[in-house]
Amino acid sequence: MKLWSISFAYRLGLGFHALNNEGADGSNLMQPRRIDVGNITYDGISGEIIRHHILENFVSICRADQIPMYPLSEGLHPDRGPIGIRAAAKELKYDKLGKEGLYASVRKAIERCAVLDVGGYLAAWKEQGGGGNKKDYVAEEEYLKSNCVEVGDVDPVKRESCFDVAWLISESPQDFTVTQHSAFRNTAAMNSRYAQTMRSNIYAGVIRADLHRVGTDDYWYLQEKTERLAITLEQQAKRQVALIQAIADFIASPTGAKVAAWAPHVFLTEGVILLTSSRTAPFRSPIKVSLRDPDGPIQPDSGYVKATEELGNGVDTWVWKFTDTRGLMTAVSAALARLKEETNAGEKTKS
Numbered sequence: 001m002k003l004w005s006i007s008f009a010y011r012l013g014l015g016f017h018a019l020n021n022e023g024a025d026g027s028n029l030m031q032p033r034r035i036d037v038g039n040i041t042y043d044g045i046s047g048e049i050i051r052h053h054i055l056e057n058f059v060s061i062c063r064a065d066q067i068p069m070y071p072l073s074e075g076l077h078p079d080r081g082p083i084g085i086r087a088a089a090k091e092l093k094y095d096k097l098g099k100e101g102l103y104a105s106v107r108k109a110i111e112r113c114a115v116l117d118v119g120g121y122l123a124a125w126k127e128q129g130g131g132g133n134k135k136d137y138v139a140e141e142e143y144l145k146s147n148c149v150e151v152g153d154v155d156p157v158k159r160e161s162c163f164d165v166a167w168l169i170s171e172s173p174q175d176f177t178v179t180q181h182s183a184f185r186n187t188a189a190m191n192s193r194y195a196q197t198m199r200s201n202i203y204a205g206v207i208r209a210d211l212h213r214v215g216t217d218d219y220w221y222l223q224e225k226t227e228r229l230a231i232t233l234e235q236q237a238k239r240q241v242a243l244i245q246a247i248a249d250f251i252a253s254p255t256g257a258k259v260a261a262w263a264p265h266v267f268l269t270e271g272v273i274l275l276t277s278s279r280t281a282p283f284r285s286p287i288k289v290s291l292r293d294p295d296g297p298i299q300p301d302s303g304y305v306k307a308t309e310e311l312g313n314g315v316d317t318w319v320w321k322f323t324d325t326r327g328l329m330t331a332v333s334a335a336l337a338r339l340k341e342e343t344n345a346g347e348k349t350k351s
Helices: 045-065 078-093 102-112 114-119 125-129 141-147 233-252 304-309 325-350
Strands: 006-019 024-025 030-032 031-038 040-045 121-123 157-159 163-165 168-173 178-179 196-198 199-209 265-276 285-290 299-302 319-322
Touching: 006 233, 006 304, 040 199, 040 285, 045 114, 045 163, 045 199, 045 285, 078 114, 078 121, 078 141, 078 157, 102 114, 102 157, 102 233, 114 196, 114 233, 199 233, 233 265, 233 325, 265 325, 304 319, 319 325
Parallel strands: 030 196
Antiparallel strands: 006 199, 006 265, 024 030, 031 040, 040 168, 121 157, 163 199, 168 199, 178 196, 265 319, 285 299
16 A cells, blocks of 8 residues: 655735634734744644635535535534444444444444545544433434434544644734724724734645545454455545645635635745655645744745755655646646556556
């Protein structure tokens, strides 16, 4: 089995945006995530919110390409893992999810739901429903009654996500820029206005996806005469393509909290993509950190693209750079073509 993996190291210029503005200071000031490095404060956009929106893109692509998903996974329900496993148990005709059918149900859930497969999950049964015959604490009780079995005495199971996301961090220190607006203005009372922090900066980030893990069963070794891959090679390829496209779509059109009212103005898109068939994809970060410089601990790394290009060898590692959104789409198409070509060549060799 080849260890297919892909990494994206990228820089985004975002102006007049409020991505990740989730905290409140006082009654009316929404503030963003902040990252303190040494004595300097930088702007941050958390990896978790980036993950969420990559998964939103992934769901849209799966829907368009008819890649199977469970309904609550399609809605990115927070308890989609244990709910999906219970739905799989019912599909396998188990009257109750117990130790006997647990791993078979986990495998079926990966087969039937691309979101559980790619996004990962944690099914900590006792924490979510008290164990025994108690139901998981979720709002969709009618769905559970008609589509899922009850849970018996089973061990927690988990699946790590097939892709990892680093925080976006600004390359320059970020001061607050506050806008204030409301239906009316009462200059005597500041709390009659809604205050919103708006930011503009160049951000650096990294995303990596281990494509060889897509469609695999983490517990295959606990089941007799069971292969590690839980889906067909054709299904695996479709999910791999959907994941790569979902990541590229986020970089091309970044989104996050509050974009309905404060969509970012993108003024820079650049980076480098590395695809490898033999290891976890390496990357060079677009930033460098030096705590020895108290006035500028974060600095852009102008050599990250060249350093990544030098890793390419045309044998098991390939690299494409991009300097704008069009270049990103071209690079992604080239990476997908290489993945398909190499995978097809490997299958012909086996046959």
